[in-house]
Amino acid sequence: MGNVFRRSSGRGWRLRRSSMTLWPSWIETLQPFAPELRFQSPLLQLAEDSSAVERQRQLVEQRPELGLELVRAEHCPLPCAGGLRSAEDGWINPLVLQKALRQAIHQGPIQQKNVKVCRLSRERVKAGSLWRIESDDGDSSLHAAVVICSALDSAALLEPLGHQRPMSAVLGQVLALELDAPPKNWNTWPAVLVHKGFNLIPTGPCTLLLGATLEPGEQADPTHLSAMQRLLGKATDWIERAKxxxxxxGLRARPVDRAAPMLEMLEPGLILATGHYRNGVLLTPATAEWIKDQLDDLMETNF
Ligand SMILES: Cc1cc2nc3c(=O)[nH]c(=O)nc-3n(C[C@H](O)[C@H](O)[C@H](O)COP(=O)(O)OP(=O)(O)OC[C@H]3O[C@@H](n4cnc5c(N)ncnc54)[C@H](O)[C@@H]3O)c2cc1C
Incomplete structure (x- = not known):
């Protein structure tokens, strides 16, 4: 949900614009590594009442170049007050994306190590600081720059360095559903339907993904799943009946007392890029671009 973001200014909006602009070239570059990688659009966000329709109308007026259009209630797949269709929003299968990224990095001069970093420390040198990484395989190495992107576990690495960046966990559950019969208008469903804060994603002739719950903490509560299936109301009793x-x-890392995500150069060479809460997939390209800019700046200052 990049182009349908509710605000039209500020860092959140700029990051979304950056990601939405970068995604097409990312997909093109990554597709050779996972041909099944697709960006599936459009996205249709349903409005529950007239004030939501009015907010959607304002977005359409403010963003004429972004492929947004209002959809009348009678043309929406579920009962609602109206909808906002975004031609360029949609979804990417995150597992396929990760597969493509893993394959792609094998092409570069990148050494991958599947180990846990247990300690990060600063070593003063003439020109400033170097960063020592110690991992649970007993290895230890020095680096001019480190990028910390370990979500909820980042705070523990940063605390000994004097940086407090607490994050809280917000658990999310998703259901894969098999419908006994699809609704009549199934063929005209968008790639993503957003209704009452949930995403409904058709994945086949009779299959659907429904998610995600928002549960503070780390424990999954099954009652949230049944509530999600029921929340869509009578008009979607076929969802309640689905197998x-x-x-x-999964756990989302939400920064405490700060806006998500946390993108900060904490000290020269100590880069934090994490805490994306609900938008880590959407903001992947913008985050990567931001990290690249930080590393370029660091190289320029050091040489
Ligand atoms: C149910 C659900 C639905 C979601 N839906 C969406 C969506 O529709 N759109 C969207 O954009 N986002 C969505 N998100 C959010 C998105 O998944 C996250 O923002 C994203 O995964 C964050 O990625 P990350 O790599 O920063 O963190 P994580 O995915 O949490 O990965 C952190 C990594 O760091 C590693 N790590 C931790 N500690 C260490 C250490 N000490 N040493 C080495 N490695 C370490 C972990 O092993 C892990 O691999 C959803 C999340 C959930 C749970």
Whole structure:
């Protein structure tokens, strides 16, 4: 949800614009590594009442170049007050994206190590600081720059260095559903339908992803899943009847007392890029671009 973001200024909006601009070239570059990688659009966000329709109308007026259009209630797949269709918003399968990224990095001069970093420390040198990384395989190495992107575990690495960046966990659960029969208008459903804060993503002739719950903490509560299936109301009792063919959950890292994400050069060479809360996939290209700019700046100052 990049172009349908509710605000039109500030860092959140700029990061979304940057990501939305970069995604097409990212997909093109990554597709050779995972041909099944696709950006599936459009996205249709349903409005529950007339004030939501009015907010959607304002977005369409403010962003004429971004492919947004209002959809009348009678043309929306579920009962609602109206909808906002965004031609360029949609979804990417994150597992396929990760597969493509893993394959792509093998092409570069990149050494991958699947180890846990247990300590990060500063070593003063004439020109400033170097960063020592110690990992749980007993290895230790010195670097001019480190980028910390370890989500909820980042705070523990930063604290001994004098940086407090607490984050809280917000658990999310998703359901994979098999419908006994699809609704009549199934063929005209968008790639993503956003309704009452949930995403409904058709994945096949009779299958659907429904998610995600927002549960503060790290413990999954099954009652949130059934509530999500029921929340869409009578008009979607076919969702309530659907067979659950799969479910999974994950933790979102939400910065405490700060806006997500945390993109900061804490000290020369100590870069924090994490705490993306609900938007880490969407903001992947913008985050990578920001990190690249920081590293370029660092190189320029050091040489
Ligand atoms: C149910 C659900 C639905 C979501 N839906 C969306 C969506 O629709 N759109 C969207 O943009 N985002 C979505 N998100 C959010 C998105 O998944 C996250 O923002 C994103 O995964 C954050 O990526 P990350 O790499 O920063 O953190 P993580 O994915 O949490 O990864 C952190 C990594 O750091 C590693 N690590 C931790 N500590 C150490 C250490 N000491 N040493 C080495 N490695 C370490 C971990 O092993 C892990 O691999 C969703 C999240 C959930 C849970």
């Amino acid at each position: 659950v063919s799969g479910s999974w959950c």
